[in-house]
Amino acid sequence: xxxxxxxxxxxxxxxxxxxxxxxxxxxxxxxxxxxxxxxxxxxxxxxxxxxxxxxxxxxxxxxxxxxxxxxxxxxxxxxxxxxxxxxxxxxxxxxxxxxxxxxxxxxxxxxxxxxxxxxxxxxxxxxxxxxxxxxxxxxxxxxxxxxxxxxxxxxxxxxxxxxxxxxxxxxxxxxxxxxxxxxxxxxxxxxxxxxxxxxxx
Numbered sequence: 001x002x003x004x005x006x007x008x009x010x011x012x013x014x015x016x017x018x019x020x021x022x023x024x025x026x027x028x029x030x031x032x033x034x035x036x037x038x039x040x041x042x043x044x045x046x047x048x049x050x051x052x053x054x055x056x057x058x059x060x061x062x063x064x065x066x067x068x069x070x071x072x073x074x075x076x077x078x079x080x081x082x083x084x085x086x087x088x089x090x091x092x093x094x095x096x097x098x099x100x101x102x103x104x105x106x107x108x109x110x111x112x113x114x115x116x117x118x119x120x121x122x123x124x125x126x127x128x129x130x131x132x133x134x135x136x137x138x139x140x141x142x143x144x145x146x147x148x149x150x151x152x153x154x155x156x157x158x159x160x161x162x163x164x165x166x167x168x169x170x171x172x173x174x175x176x177x178x179x180x181x182x183x184x185x186x187x188x189x190x191x192x193x194x195x196x197x198x199x200x201x
Contacts, residue, residue, distance in 0.1 A: 003082065007093040011100035018105035022113035040112035045174035054169050055180050058162065062188035065158045069139075070195055072151050076143065080189075080196040087197055094193030103185035110135050112178045115167050128167040136160025 026036050037043070045051065070078065080097070083090040110131050118127035133156075140156035147155075166181035174180045194200070 003086070003090065004093045004096065007096045007101060011096055011104075014101055014105040015108070018109045022108060025113070025117070039116075040108055041116065041170065041176045041178035042112070043175075043177050043179070045177035045179055048173070051169065051173045051180060054165075054173065055183055058165050058169065059184045059187040061165075062162045062184055063191045065162060066188045066192045067195065069155055069158065070192060072147060072155070076146050078192075078196075080193045083193050083196040085197070085199050090193070090197040094190060094197060097193055098186045098190035101189075103182055103189050106135070107178045107182045107185055110163065111167055111170050111181045115171065116176070119171070124171060128164055128171070131167055132160045132164035135163035 022040060023036060026039050030039050033039075070080075080094075083094055083097075114134065115127050115131045118130055121127070122130070136156040136159040139159040140152045143155060144152045162184075166184055169180045169184075170176065170178050
């Protein structure tokens with residue numbers, strides 16, 4: 001129960017932290033035009049078969065990449081290390097972690113805020129590339145000191161590629177909704193937590 005409550009508290013804190021800059025930007029520039037949530041892309045998308053298929057494919061790829069990344073840093077503390085060896089009792093906390101502790105805040109910031117705002121300035125193609133590179137860099141740079149330049153580069157490359165596809169699906173197939181990338185991200189993080197809890201990797 002303590003792990004679950006700590007994960008909930010951590011999730012709320014991360015969401016607030018990652019939403020501060022987008023909220024200020026929205027408040028100053030767009031509060032009279034649309035709601036904060038729609039401005040970020042927190043809206044329904046039409047359930048087209050192609051989107052569902054793409055979500056499924058990218059989720060599998062992200063999960064595989066996640067497994068590779070976890071294996072490459074298996075002796076280093078990661079966001080899911082707190083679930084190490086806890087088994088079934090960690091599942092509720094893992095679920096909260098997967099949905100709200102990492103995926104949701106990161107989707108708000110990268111695909112909800114950065115991609116959409118940059119698209120207005122440099123166009124979608126450049127904006128998607130920039131947010132993807134920043135996303136990959138964020139996930140790779142923290143391991144640089146312990147895994148070296150090659151593994152760091154691969155981590156950055158793989159996560160950037162996934163981020164690019166998530167941005168593409170959101171903007172080009174889901175009418176700007178960040179729900180598809182949130183689903184993809186959450187599924188990958190769910191499996192990462194399960195890997196840790198059951199000592200699979």
